[in-house]
Amino acid sequence: MHRQTSGYHERLRVPPRWWIQWTLMVASFWVAMIVAVPEALAWGITTILMVLLTALLHAYGSARIVVTDEWLHAGRARIQLHYLGPTQVLDAPDMRSIAGPEANARAYLLLRPYIRTGVRIAIEDPNDPTPYWLVSSRRPTLLAAALNAAASDTKAMTDPEHGAKPH
Template sequence: MDVPGAGALALRGGRTASAGGVVGSSPLRPVSGNSEDVVTSREPTGHRAAPRSWQAQFVTEPGNADEGLDGSVVAFHERVYAPWPAWLVSIVLTGSVAIAYGYPLGARVGIVTFVVGQGLATWWLIATAPLVVVDDLVFRAGRARLPLRYVSRIAPLDASQTREARGPLADPRAYLCTRGWTSRSVLVEVDDPDDPHPYWLISTRRGLELAPVLAAARDSAKA
C-alpha cells in the first residue's frame, strides 16, 4: 500500500526483518507486523553523506542536476507558519518595548521602536516557517530537496505518532524539518543507497492531503 493510513505505522525499536533476513535497524514497524510497510535504514555513504545526521546536504553533481532545482508544476504548497498566539506574543512584546522607550523619549521613538521591532519579529516568524512543496521534479521541505525518483513509502502521522517519531526511538540519521507548534507530520522513506538519511520527518498541518499528492507525483516521475 503506497500511502498507509495515519494508524498504520508506529515507532518501535529493534531489528527489521525482510524476506532476505535482517536488513538493518529501523525505528518504524507497522502495528500489523507486515514487513512490507517497514521503513528500513542504511549506513551513511556516498556523495550525499553529511557531517551531521540531522541535516540534509544534497550536493548537485553531473547527472543529478534536478537535486538542486525546483520543478515548474507545483502540486502541493504549504508554509508551516507559527500559530496565531505566537504572533500575538510578538506584538505584545514589541509593544512593551516600544512603550518603555517611548514614555521617556517621546512618541516618535516609541513608534519607530514598535515598527522596527515588529518588523524583525515578523521576519523571524516567517523565516522559521518551513516551506513544504511537491512539484514535478522534487519534494522540498525547508531548504532540502529530494528528487521524486528517490521517494519511497509515505505515511501521514497523527499527533501521538509524531511525538514518538521525534523521540529517542527515532533514527538519528533521519532528516528532520519539524516545528514544535505543529503536532502532525508526514514520514517519507528515502529510497537511495547513497543518501545518509533513511527517511524524512516533515511537520505539516495537511498531512492527509500531502501524502497522496506526493505518492502521485512519485509514481508519475518513475513512470
Template sequence: MQNTEVDDGGRGTVRYRERLSPSLWGLVAAALAGPMVALVITPIDTTVALGLGAVVGIGLIAAWIAASPRIGVIGSELRVGRAHIDAVHLGDPVVLSGEDARHARGPGLHPRAWHLLRGGIDGVVVIPVEDPDDPVPAWYVSSRTPDRLAAAVRRATQEASHSRQLR
C-alpha cells in the first residue's frame, strides 16, 4: 500500500507509506500449516482437527501481515520499521534494482549500514546518512516502489534543510 501527500493529524504530512507484506507464496506457505495441523489432530477428533487447522492457518496469515514492517516518510522524518531518522541528516537516495539491488543486498552491503531488506522485493533504496556523529553510514531499505520512496525522501530532505536555513 502506497499513499502520498496525506495529512496525518498532528504528526505532519505523510509523503510516502508502504507495508512490506509477505509475498503470495509466503502466505500460501503459511496457509498450508492449517491442513498440516488438521492432519495431525484428525486421529483424535475430526471436528476439532478442522477447526484447529482453520484457526492455525488464518492466525499465521494474520500474524505475518500484522508483523510486516512499514516504511513511511512523515513530515521531515523517515520511518522504517521501528527505526526513524530526521531527513536533515539524510543524503541523496540511490535507487537500485535488478543486479545492482542483488549486489547491494549481498556483497555490496556496508557492514555498519542499517538495513531492512526483504526477500521477494526487488527494489532497494540506499540512503546515505550525513550526520558526522552517527556511526551508521547509510540505510538500505527494500521497497516495491523505490522511485516513490526516493522522491519522498528527497522532498523531505529539501524541505527540512530549507526550514532549518530559515531559523
C-alpha cells in the first residue's frame, strides 16, 4: 500500500490586491455603462463580468504544489520523486534571472507573477528532455526541504545497495 501523506502543500492563490484592482476595473466599467445603456442592462453586464472575474481569478490562483511520499505535483504536472535531483531555493533576483535570460525552453514552468520566489528542481530522468522544473513558491525554503528529504528517502528505498526494490 502506498502512503499518500502530504509532506508539503501550497496553493498559489491570487493576492488580495488583484481582487481589489479587478473589482475596481469592473466598477469603472459599470460607471461608464450606467450613463450609456439602460440601468438593467448595465447591472446585468456587470454581474456577468463579476462572475467571469471571480471564475478567472479563482482558476488562475488554484494551482497547487503538493509533495507526497512518492510524487511532486505542481499545477497539472506531476513527477515521481526518484526522478528529482537537487532543489535550489531562489530569491527574487535569482528567480527573475532563471525565468528570464537564463531560461531553458525545455524547462517546465509553474510561475505566478505575484510570487517572486521559488525553487529550481533538477530532473534526473534520462528519458525526459526536461532539464528542470521552475516553480513559484511563497515558502521556497520549506518546499526545497520537503523535496530534498522526500527525494533522498525515495532514492534510499530504491537503491539496490540497500536491498530494497522499487515500488
